[in-house]
Amino acid sequence: MSAVLRRPGDSVFRILGPIEIEGPSGPVWVTPGRQQVVLALLLMEANQVVSTDQIVDTLWDQLPPETARTQVQICVSRLRKKLADAGVDLPIVTRMPGYQLLLGENTLDMHVFSGKLAEARVLVREGRAADAVTMLRSAVALWRGPCLSGLSNPALRSRAARLDEDLLTATEDYLELELELGRHHQIIGEVTRLVHEHSMRERLRAVLMLALHRAGRQAEALEAYRTGRHLLVEELGLEPGERLRLLESAILSGDAALAQPEPSRSAATPAPAFERPRQLPADTADFIGNETLIRTAEAVLAGGDRTAVGVVVMIGRPGSGKTTVAAHIGHRVADRFPDGQLYCDLRGTREEPAAAADVLGRFLLALGIPGPVIPVGLDERVEMYRTLMAERHTLVVLDDASTESQVLPLLPGSNTCAVLVTSRSRLTGVPGARQVEVEVFDQSQSLDLLGRIIGAERVSRELEAAVALVRTVGGLPLALRIIAARLAARPHWSLASMVHRLASERHRLDELAHGEMTIRASLSLTHNGMDQRSRTLFGLLGLAEGPDLPGWVAGAVLDDDSRYPSDLLEPLVDVQMLDVTTVERSGEFRYRYQDMVRLFALEKLNAEVPPDMRRRAVERVLGGWLALAEQAHRSVYGGDYAVLHGTALRWLPPSTYVEQVTADPLEWFDGEQANLCEAISQAAEAGFDEACWDLAVTAVTLFESHGYLDDWEKTHEKALQATKAAGNVRGTAALLSSLGTLHINRGQTGRAREALTAALATFEELDDPRGLALCRRDLGLLARWAGDDDGALALYAAAMHDLDRAKDIVGRGIVLTHRTEVLCRRGLVDEATAQLHEAIMIFEGVGYRNGMPHALRRIGQVQVRAGRHDDALTTFTRVLGMVRESRDVIGEGHLLRNLGEVSALLGHDGDARAYFEQALAARERIMDHVGAAAIRVDLAPVLARLGESSRASELVSHAARIFGDRGMERERVAAEETLTCLGAGHQRTLL
Structure with a gap:
């Protein structure tokens, strides 16, 4: 839906995209052909007289019939009747020498677009670049595709092309302004996509080069130039223009004039338009795969001519490498999806697969929707998700899906998005999905992988044995990697001896399915060759839940307090029994099992390790998570404040891990979110009720600050079952x-x-x-x-x-902050101020940074009540910077609204309008419709004073409808009273 404004009962006309009419009762269909052409021409020349000759020339490019003028009259007459029957008030009046279509204010999207461009130019002249960016982006957002798309009339296409050029110019304008504001990092993805779509536009390519250069990506900036030059020379036989040539020279010479400007400190600077998540797992450096399958998947996912969301379902047996292939394809097509890549392990082969509602909650958070705004129900989440994805170019990767019902709610509705699913089952119920099967490696691929791991020379020396070994493992990538790693660790073993060993182990396991038998045989050989300590660690480590694990867990399961517990894991990594997934900024590795390897580890553990030893290992791992979470909470709050703790065992990991936590506790919390939730679930299931509830309430520091309300509820409900069962x-x-x-x-x-x-x-x-x-x-x-x-x-x-x-001094500061609102309502401004200053002293004294914005905002509100509006403006501006630094989008909306209110009180209606517009954009960006409605009511009187009474009334009418739809009767009545006042004020102005 475009942003054209209208009053209830009015009609809206759109030509920035397919031609559309929205009447009082909904969309109005106009017969394709002459009626659409005549309507389009009249709309493009709205409020101007269009001669009959001009209409004839448009309808018949050459040799019009003798009855052409009569046919035009009939066409206009039928068009009038069609619109009148639909309740559309669209006067098409006869004016010599033709017809005139009369349109009211803000009813044609082309006019709104032009008006916004004019406002943006004024804002630029006034030095308000951030506001100009917002205005230009809102203008561009009116477009739904090329102007008059769907109409092939040559005369109209020529006119439409000029408007399409205006769209690109406006886009280039705001991108250059974004560069001036120091937002080069935020625009690289967007401008990369635009350069791909409009490869001959040198202005866009210059923006891309400069953005990449300022982001420290000089090589990519120069590559962008070389690509553009090649296209120009090949296609047109021309060298790039002077601007691009000079920019290339400046980048090569390191010209200081290209350095980024200081970021704008304007209080009204908006946050990025939306979040662009990058969630794909790491690609495999030595990847080997079926190139035909990969190209097939790429064509479906990244094809530009599809009319619906592209879906690929990749099926394969255990150990065939589906996840690895999916990650590789995702990285290959990532540049076609500049708005991000979402990823989730759906855990389809686990006892408790991921619920679609929970996955949607995670995706919505990643897309920038704060937790308190995310709806609870599945249907409402699906609606919000698809609305957000409708205008984005995003790839969604769903790994290890079990059923169609798990996948269907996670499909976007837009053809700009694509979905890649992996599964062991054929999900034939996923509409429009292309099914591709990950086959096992052929002989050539298998020998290639074997050579990469143990050395090509060793393979060539025993080529016949290598072929037999490949045949014995059936080409399964997982089994082949495990056996190859075992050979690499035993250089004195011959490949022929490994073939014999593996064949014997397979014979012992011949009651198993072929693929499972091969993998288990490979695992058994490697497991039997490990020393006892490594075998024990291999089994105990399988007890730790979570998608990947930090190295300290190895020390916890063995109760080893050495400084570098990750060293204990290296023997398992060397023989491919454990994967290294990522390397953290601290240099520490993360580890995970393949699903089948973990199942094998737990089987061996249950057979070889006594139950009490297993239970103590789980308790120590839970104690490690609890100790680190406690350290993180202390770092955030300045101590053990505002939280309850229990008596569960703490197992403190080495100091290197504690230092990571205290360096950035909220970042650590966020990185370990999945592991913490799994630990709470494991504690509940294992009967560690004390550790379970303590870890759950300590993790609220993460859940509340990052809006993970689903995790908050789910972990607490599980913990509650555990504590009630234990009394x-x-x-x-x-x-x-x-x-x-x-x-x-x-x-x-x-x-x-x-x-x-x-x-x-x-x-x-x-x-x-x-x-x-x-x-x-x-x-x-x-x-x-x-x-x-x-x-x-x-x-x-x-x-x-x-x-x-x-x-608990921090708890006291929080209560003092809450209490001041009541004191202010009672007129006790001095007492409220004193209590807020006490709270701020507490927060500063212990280092509780999160409390400062709340207390300072309260001070600003007290200053407003005391009539100290200039002081309040300064305070709110300071707090706005704080909430933006912490990426608190809800807090940003509150502060922008406060700044709008105080600016209005100071009589600065221009500034008030800018702040309210920014607040409205912030609320709409997170789809907080009620919050946006409240801001519309605040903005309306300001607009009325600025002479925009029509738009002011529209805003309040919109707000009243929102309040009414949600049963907010008090707010609806207040909005309608505001609307009445606006109407009365308008009448007085007319008189």
């Missing part, structure tokens, strides 16, 4: 209290009150001061929302008393 009263209360906070984040006040009240009763019985404080703090917030200020103050006072007993 763990305090753990149950801690989880209920935390769930109460979760429900508050989701706006579920009834559920929040129920959970908090139950937890409070238990903490009262236990006389647990910190538990009491956390419950009373949140119950005070609920009382405040309900308008019970007396009740809120009483709860806050009791909470601060409990926090003082618990010596």
